[in-house]
Amino acid sequence: MGGDDHYGIWPHDRNSCLSVSWIVSKCRKPPTVLDESHGSLPGRTGRAFDSGGSMRFPPLNKKSNVMDIAPMVDLVFLLLVFFMVGSKFATPSLEMELPSASSGNNSDSENIIISVDRKERIYLAGTEVNQTSLSERLSEMIRKRPGTQVLLRADGKITYNLFVQVMDRTRKAGVQNLRLEYEPK
Template sequence: MKFHRQPRTENGINLTPLIDVVFLLLIFFMVSTTFTRETRLVVELPEAEGQMTEAAPETLEIVVAKDNSYSVNGRLLVNREIDTLMDALEEVSAGKRDIPLVISADSDTSHRAVVTAMDAAGRLGFTQLRIATQEPAEEPQ
């Protein structure tokens, strides 16, 4: 005697089409997304409160202009590279690392240019680093 078996029915959901759709959505979002790279940090430089002090007679000053160019003790550098800045600091300081170094930057200067100046001073071993600020404007009463 031959018995006929009932065909088995699957109890569950086939997930293959669902996974296909999820991967298609993932690929679509990866391809259609655009990434923006921020190259400039917007930083409002601090304002100092307190009395002005007389600068020491022998100081080095790095001025960072609005266009991110550097000048050391009033002498404009030929480019914006850190090596050029380090060479100029080395020449002006004549090997003295205990001279106070003041960094003055325009308020519209990128933060990267100021950090580059600080990095150059740190690499050369200057220990007395100051950042110049301006006094806050008087508020009308």
């Protein structure tokens, strides 16, 4: 091997006048019988010859270093779809500036209280008023104490229509700071 060229001849022994048939005869190997350690195919008789054109299989004990990543890619896409469908999307909300409280609770003496009972009677600061006089008296109280918080206490059994009318009257009176009070369940 060491120092041989393609035809098994040492470079200094090369003869330029060699015939082509001699080179071809040197290149061809006679058919050799494969040894019995390779085994035989079922249903075949005779022996296999190694004539240069036979099909060679890779050895069975050699392991491949190539890893198939297609199943992993499928799994990643399935997880991606699962988390996209299962996630809770952020709901759009209005930009608001929430008020900050200096103390936990304001006392009722600092607030103007409007109450509506089950019989749909309206009370302003403890005295009964009708809907038309509510906005007039409330606007007078707001002018005397600007920035005062108005607290609306309504019974749960009143009609929704009356509740909306009372809220409209407070807005017409110029109330900027209205708070609803309810009893938690």
